[in-house]
Each structure stands twice: as C-alpha cells, then as structure tokens.
Amino acid sequence: MLPLLTSAQIREADAFTIASEPVASIDLMERAARAFVGWFINHFPDRNEEVSIYCGMGNNGGDGLAIARMLHEHGYSHLKLIIARYNDKSSADFIINLQRIQATAVPVVQLNKGEDFSPESSTIIIDALLGSGLNKALDGDFKRLVEHLNNLSSTVVAVDIPTGFFADGEIHQNTVAIRAELVITFQQAKINFLLPEAAEFIRCWQAVNIGISESFTRSLNSPYQFIEEQDIKRVVKPRGRFSNKGTYGHSLIIAGAAKTMGAALLCAAGCVYAGSGLTTACIPLSGLTALNSYLPEIMALTRDGDILPDIDWARYKAIAIGPGLGTGADACELLAFVLSNFGKPLVIDADGINLLANRYELWESLTEGSILTPHMKEFDRLFGDHHNWWARLQTARQQAIKRKIYIVLKNDYTITATPQGKLYFNSTGNAAMATGGMGDVLTGLLTSLIAQGYTAEEACLAGIYIHGKAGDELALPNRMNVVLPGRLAQQLPLTMAKLMA
Numbered sequence: 172m173l174p175l176l177t178s179a180q181i182r183e184a185d186a187f188t189i190a191s192e193p194v195a196s197i198d199l200m201e202r203a204a205r206a207f208v209g210w211f212i213n214h215f216p217d218r219n220e221e222v223s224i225y226c227g228m229g230n231n232g233g234d235g236l237a238i239a240r241m242l243h244e245h246g247y248s249h250l251k252l253i254i255a256r257y258n259d260k261s262s263a264d265f266i267i268n269l270q271r272i273q274a275t276a277v278p279v280v281q282l283n284k285g286e287d288f289s290p291e292s293s294t295i296i297i298d299a300l301l302g303s304g305l306n307k308a309l310d311g312d313f314k315r316l317v318e319h320l321n322n323l324s325s326t327v328v329a330v331d332i333p334t335g336f337f338a339d340g341e342i343h344q345n346t347v348a349i350r351a352e353l354v355i356t357f358q359q360a361k362i363n364f365l366l367p368e369a370a371e372f373i374r375c376w377q378a379v380n381i382g383i384s385e386s387f388t389r390s391l392n393s394p395y396q397f398i399e400e401q402d403i404k405r406v407v408k409p410r411g412r413f414s415n416k417g418t419y420g421h422s423l424i425i426a427g428a429a430k431t432m433g434a435a436l437l438c439a440a441g442c443v444y445a446g447s448g449l450t451t452a453c454i455p456l457s458g459l460t461a462l463n464s465y466l467p468e469i470m471a472l473t474r475d476g477d478i479l480p481d482i483d484w485a486r487y488k489a490i491a492i493g494p495g496l497g498t499g500a501d502a503c504e505l506l507a508f509v510l511s512n513f514g515k516p517l518v519i520d521a522d523g524i525n526l527l528a529n530r531y532e533l534w535e536s537l538t539e540g541s542i543l544t545p546h547m548k549e550f551d552r553l554f555g556d557h558h559n560w561w562a563r564l565q566t567a568r569q570q571a572i573k574r575k576i577y578i579v580l581k582n583d584y585t586i587t588a589t590p591q592g593k594l595y596f597n598s599t600g601n602a603a604m605a606t607g608g609m610g611d612v613l614t615g616l617l618t619s620l621i622a623q624g625y626t627a628e629e630a631c632l633a634g635i636y637i638h639g640k641a642g643d644e645l646a647l648p649n650r651m652n653v654v655l656p657g658r659l660a661q662q663l664p665l666t667m668a669k670l671m672a
C-alpha cells in the first residue's frame with residue numbers, strides 16, 4: 172500500500188530524507204533527474220530528436236537543468252534549454268545546476284518577463300517550469316507561456332507535475348496547465364493524478380523511485396492510500412481441503428425488475444463466479460426463465476408484485492440490494508424491509524442508492540459496516556452536487572466516518588472511503604470496462620467475498636482490485652476496446668487464482 176502525500180507532506184518527506192539519510196539536496200535532485208532520464212530514454216531513444224527543455228527557477232527548473240545535462244551526456248544532440256526568468260528568486264540547487272549546464276555545449280535561451288516567444292520547432296518539450304511548489308493559479312507570463320506550449324503539436328513530457336496543475340486540492344474548471352503526454356513523477360503519484368480532472372492534463376504518468384524515506388512517509392499516516400497487488404495477495408483466501416459449499420457462504424442478490432433483469436443476472440453472475448458457496452437471486456416472477464437459462468447454478472426466490480418475499484434471514488451471510496430494482500413504491504418498501512430485518516451489513520448499489528437518496532429516513536436503519544457503491548451521479552444524488560472530485564473525496568470521507576459505512580466511489584481509480592477515514596485508490600481497470608452492467612458484476616463480487624468471510628474492508632479492496640484486474644487481463648493483451656460484464660464475470664475465477672498463486 173503506497174501512502175499518497177500532499178505537496179506539503181512531500182516537502183516534509185524530502186526534508187526528512189535529506190537530513191536523515193543523509194543526502195545533500197543537490198544530490199537528491201541529481202537522483203530525481205537520473206530517474207527521469209532513465210524513463211525518458213526508454214520512451215524516446217532517438218538521439219537526433221529535437222528536444223526543448225523549459226525550466227522555471229525553482230527546484231522543478233533545477234531538475235530540468237540536470238535533465239538537460241544528462242541527456243547531453245547520453246548523446247542527445249539537438250537539445251535547447253529555455254529558462255523562464257519570470258520569478259525574482261531562484262533556488263540554490265537551480266543555481267548550482269545552471270552553472271553545471273553552462274559548462275556544457277547545450278544552448279541556453281533566457282525568456283524574460285513580457286518577452287515574445289521565439290518559434291518552437293522541437294518535436295519533444297520537457298516541462299520543468301513549475302512542479303509541487305505551485306501556490307496559485309497561473310497568470311501573466313507563465314499562463315501565456317503554458318498556453319503557447321499547449322498550442323504546439325509537440326509531445327510534452329512533464330517533470331514531476333504538469334506546470335499549473337495542483338498536486339492536491341480542488342481543481343477549478345478554468346484551470347490553465349500544461350497538457351502532458353507523459354508525466355514522470357517523483358516517488359509517488361500525486362493525489363489529483365488519480366481524479367478525472369487530470370484527464371485533460373495527463374495522458375499517462377509514471378512514478379519513479381528517488382529514495383524518499385518510506386518509514387517517514389508511512390509515519391505521516393496519510394488518509395490517501397494507493398492499493399498495490401501485494402496488498403491484495405495478502406488478503407485473498409485460497410480454498411482449503413475438506414471445504415464444502417457451506418464453507419463459502421450463502422449470498423442473496425435482491426435485484427431486477429421485469430425490464431431490468433439483466434442487472435440481476437450480471438450481479439448474480441459476479442457473485443457465483445467469485446466463489447459464493449450458494450447464490451440465491453430474489454427476482455420478479457417474470458424473470459425466472461431468464462435466470463434459469465442464464466445460470467442454472469443460481470437459485471431463485473421470486474417476488475410477486477408488491478408482496479414482500481418470504482426471506483429466511485438467518486440463511487444468508489451476505490445480501491446485496493439494488494441493481495435494476497427500480498425506484499417505485501414497492502422497491503422502496505422492499506429496501507426498508509431488508510434494512511430493518513437483516514441486521515448485518517448490506518451491499519447497496521444502483522437503485523438501492525437512489526432510494527436512499529430519496530428517502531433519507533431509511534438511513535436510520537442502515538447497519539454499520541454496510542457498503543454503498545455509487546458512481547459519481549449516484550454519489551451526488553446521495554450527498555448533494557459537487558463541483559469537483561476533491562470535494563467529492565472529502566464528502567465521501569466525512570460520510571463514511573459519520574455513518575460508519577464503506578463508500579465505494581466508482582471512477583477510473585475507484586476509491587473506497589472507510590469508517591476509519593481512509594481513502595483507498597484502486598490501481599486496476601481500464602476504459603474497455605466502461606459499459607452498463609459492469610457495476611452490477613462488482614456488487615455481486617463484493618457480496619460474494621463477504622459471504623466467504625472477508626471483512627467489509629477486505630471485500631471492498633480485494634473485490635475492486637480483482638474486478639479491475641479481470642478487465643485488464645481481458646482487454647490489455649488483446650487490445651480490446653470493450654469488455655462485456657458477463658465475460659468479465661467468467662474471468663473472475665482465473666484472476667482470483669492468479670492472485671492466490
């Protein structure tokens with residue numbers, strides 16, 4: 172699990188590393204530049220490519236100067252260095268690296284306040300103007316320069332952070348920042364890289380290790396954590412000898428309506444393929460043939476109009492409610508019935524969430540430890556409109572603490588907010604999975620894991636990771652544009668087996 176730090180904490184961690192390793196700050200900068208150059212050379216091996224390096228006068232600019240020197244040493248023969256002298260002060264390590272680059276043959280151009288830009292013909296631009304020291308929105312010369320660079324057709328590679336992009340905090344709609352093809356970022360992804368506002372500015376990012384103290388980083392106890400495969404490998408439970416279907420729990424999926432049976436089927440499929448010992452789907456009578464022909468492994472408990480089903484609560488270790496359920500009075504009554512009778516945590520998705528948003532008194536009977544799995548729109552229906560994802564994150568954290576529940580906020584990097592106030596970012600999944608029904612499979616999968624004895628937190632972290640990894644296994648090697656949820660459900664046993672190996 173990688174703690175994700177804010178800019179202020181990154182500065183603390185840098186300072187701690189410098190003092191305790193110990194390493195001189197100029198040598199830490201040298202390490203950072205070397206790590207950047209290692210990646211850059213792999214991506215852009217052509218030494219004859221024209222490369223312009225735009226540097227500010229802080230440490231991000233200092234990195235840029237060191238990078239230029241190292242690329243020169245690696246034989247890049249068409250380098251140009253542009254120093255934007257827009258600030259009145261420069262950092263000490265910038266000055267040292269300026270002296271070092273001036274001792275080489277790399278041409279250096281100074282860009283002074285208010286000056287026009289000379290034509291730019293380089294195919295690659297390295298952005299080392301501003302990094303984590305950004306403390307206000309860009310304006311004046313920096314804004315002009317960034318807009319100029321964004322209008323070129325060159326490929327932009329940003330050092331640490333695209334200039335103008337805040338590493339944490341709210342990203343406003345009219346933000347002006349460098350649009351980077353690739354960001355090579357130091358030590359860890361910045362929190363805002365993982366939120367949808369990054370899409371406009373960051374095509375892809377790669378974190379490179381520069382040896383910042385891991386023990387200090389962990390001691391900061393950041394609420395923001397990035398999930399890695401090793402975390403999930405520790406959580407998944409292989410099946411033991413002498414086990415039987417009773418060992419792996421009985422799940423109940425309360426879902427579907429006459430015209431939305433697909434949601435119930437996909438949810439039940441996610442549950443059964445993820446290994447629930449028994450799965451029962453509570454569906455409308457009209458969906459019985461569909462269920463029996465889709466997956467005979469799933470048992471049925473039928474619902475007839477607005478008559479409440481006869482549920483033997485003690486039989487079930489886990490219950491999910493919501494996919495395709497509808498938001499009519501009968502669905503609302505059913506949710507209230509389940510909330511007040513099951514007595515154990517529930518998994519609530521889709522229309523279950525919409526019902527909670529409409530009927531706030533239902534919150535009263537929500538069992539602690541329950542899991543809500545909203546996408547962005549459902550989340551805003553529950554908790555009010557948000558203007559950006561940072562604000563949404565803070566609400567998710569506050570609500571998870573206040574209500575002692577798990578909120579799984581679906582996103583490229585799906586976020587789990589826990590009652591302990593942690594926000595876990597998932598690291599698997601891809602755009603091929605963006606199809607209707609994918610969330611239903613996830614709900615079934617989470618329910619299945621709870622039935623198998625995982626805690627709610629383990630079920631969220633492992634379930635989301637497994638779901639995304641199954642999608643990655645299907646889409647990435649085959650360059651598939653779309654992965655359908657039913658196919659993904661079938662992949663779950665293989666994905667889980669790999670994580671248990």
Ligand SMILES: NC(=O)C1=CN([C@@H]2O[C@H](COP(=O)(O)OP(=O)(O)OC[C@H]3O[C@@H](n4cnc5c(N)ncnc54)[C@H](OP(=O)(O)O)[C@@H]3O)[C@@H](O)[C@H]2O)[C@@H](O)CC1
Pocket residue numbers: 182185186196199200201203227228229230231232234258260262300301302303304305306307308309310313330331332357381
């Ligand atoms: N620390 C370390 O050990 C390591 C750090 N590393 C590198 O350092 C980078 C952080 O460096 P940094 O802290 O010097 O900040 P940086 O982004 O260069 O800019 C600071 C300058 O910008 C100014 N400024 C701010 N906002 C502005 C705006 N909107 N418009 C205009 N100006 C603005 C601000 O001026 P001020 O407001 O303070 O007057 C200040 O002068 C980090 O991203 C990484 O690349 C690596 O080498 C690894 C080791």
Ligand SMILES: [K+]
Pocket residue numbers: 231298299300301302329330331332333334
């Ligand atoms: K930058």
